[in-house]
Amino acid sequence: MKKYVSILSDIELKIREGQYKSGHKLPSVRDASELYGCSKSTILRAYAELEKKHAIYSIPQSGYYVVENYGDVRHSHMNDVVDFTSASPDLNVFPYLDFQHCLNQAIDTYKYHLFTYGDSQGLETLRHTLVSHLADNQVFAKMDRIIVTSGVQQALEILAKMSFPNGKEKVLVEQPSYDIYLRFLEEENIPVSTIVRTAAGIDLQELENQFKSGSIKFFYTMSRYHNPLGSSYNAEKRKAIAALAAKYDVYIVEDDYMADLEVDYSFDPIYAYDQTNHVVYLKSFSKIIFPGLRLGVAVLPEVLLKTFQAYKRYVDTSMLSQAALDIYIKNGMYERHKHTICKLYSERIHILNQAVERYNQAGLIEASTVASGVYMQFKLPRTVNMERLVQRLSERKIQVVSGKGFYLTSYREQEKFLRISISRAQPDQIDAGVKSIIEEVVKGNWY
The missing domain is CATH 3.90.1150.10 (Aspartate Aminotransferase, domain 1)
Structure with missing residues (x-):
């Protein structure tokens, strides 16, 4: 499966970047199988999928050709x-075409169920799918701890406003950090403490001091691909942060919004080192598919579920989008x-x-x-x-x-x-x- 996905992605990329130009012939099935070191059936499967997506077309006895102007959505100016x-x-x-297919399939599959109020926790079939999807990132959680949100931002806003079992009141944020969330905290007058983060990371001794005496209810952090620094915590720091959270009863809100861009398969989020249920794990689907989807997921410790759900009491994410995302993940398109x-x-x-x-x-x-x-x-x-x-x-x-x-x-x-x-x-x-x-x-x- 991974070989097929890799070949399909590579051909699509070459078409988009102009290596395979509009109207030009693709390598023959035999040549492509030699190029990628795979069977002819794998190439035929990839070409068939590209035909379904209207990226290429076939001419009997001739071969496969790139559809004119496929994927060229840039404005010339x-x-x-x-x-x-x-x-x-x-x-x-x-x-576009893949997700349109999933939207149509979602309507055919779920019919009128998509147009009812549904469950504020999220579409059950999607949450079930997310159990295994999240496990690929070493985030193991039961379905009842997974809540679908209107993007990660909604989850962040609820967490800032709600009370936590540790009875503390301040949100600890890195400086610099995610600009939209910082503006929200300022506008809502949420009590905030700060800690310096540079491209090299944070001072763990300073973090411990803050956890010990700063009345911190949770520490908001991006463990990888930090916005705006771009850097990630090494494994030592991720383990240390989880340990300090357990020691001082401080929660971690881990915004793993770009988890899917990870190329180091040995990278485990802070959540994976949490032994005492002190980590809230957040993931976005907007950065991989498209922002307008407005779907995120929150994995919450059981002690936070009731309070979080009280704030998120209504269905505020499109059931149709959730159903389409469920199909998009299940059929391998997301991967x-x-x-x-x-x-x-x-x-x-x-x-x-x-x-x-x-x-x-x-x-x-x-x-x-x-x-x-x-x-x-x-x-x-x-x-x-x-x-x-x-x-x-x-x-x-x-x-x-x-x-x-x-x-x-x-x-x-x-x-x-x-x-x-x-x-x-x-x-x-x-x-x-x-x-x-x-x-x-x-x-x-x-x-």
Whole structure:
């Protein structure tokens, strides 16, 4: 199965990137089987699937050809803009046809059940499917502890507002951290404490001090592919965080929103090291499929379920979307699409790293060490005027995001940096974009 998925994803990627151009003939079944080192039946299966998706077509006695203009959804006027800002998936790899098929199949399968109020905890068949889906990431949980949410954001907001069994009141957040959540905490006047996180991680002694005496009800963290730093905790830190949570009765809210981009199969989330039910595990499906799906999942310790459900008392996520996602996962489409996305983003991160090495020889930019995911931090000299830098780059048609928004408004020890995202930056744009950023930093005159 994995071989077939890998071949299918590779062919789709080559079509999207123009290696197999519109109207051109694909390798013969025999040539493709030799190329990929597999049987002819595996190639025939992959070609048949691509025909179903209207990506290719066959001509008897001739072979298989790429459908004209397949997958070309980019707007021509945007082609010359380098987008290092977007956190959304690449428009060119949205699984439109696959998901449309799943939506139609969901309506045929579930019929009128999709148009009732349903269960506020989520569609039962989806939650059952999620048990095995989450287990692939070393998140083992019974179905009754899994709640489908309207994106991860809804779960984060409920957790901030609700009481916890430890009787504590403050939310501990890293600085920098997820900007939208920080704005929510500020607007709702949620009591907050902070801890510094750099590309190298956090100070575990400081974390223990906070857990011991800071009245922390939960610590909000992204264990991998941190937004905006792009870095991940090593195994030692993940284990230590779980141990400290148990020792001081502090809960961990682990936002594993990009778990599906993991290329290191030995990576276990903090949840996997939790022996005392102190970790809330959150996962998003928006970053892999498309943001408009607005589906996330929360895995909760049993002691939190009743309170969480009291806040989430209504069905507020589309039953049709849930049913379609259930089918999308069951029929292997999700796994195949995940493989495509992982390969695409890994290649772009590799290009980004190469560009930094090529143009940053003076060392003016300190880039976080990132081998996968979508984000990288470009830490800048203290003398740089961030507003002017962003404006100068915009004039060169390079869109970037200042790190300022990823801190609480009252936080004073801010680093100056750009958050670079490669999710919508095309491979042929990344090198030139990095070169331009470094050129502008070198120019100076920031006073």
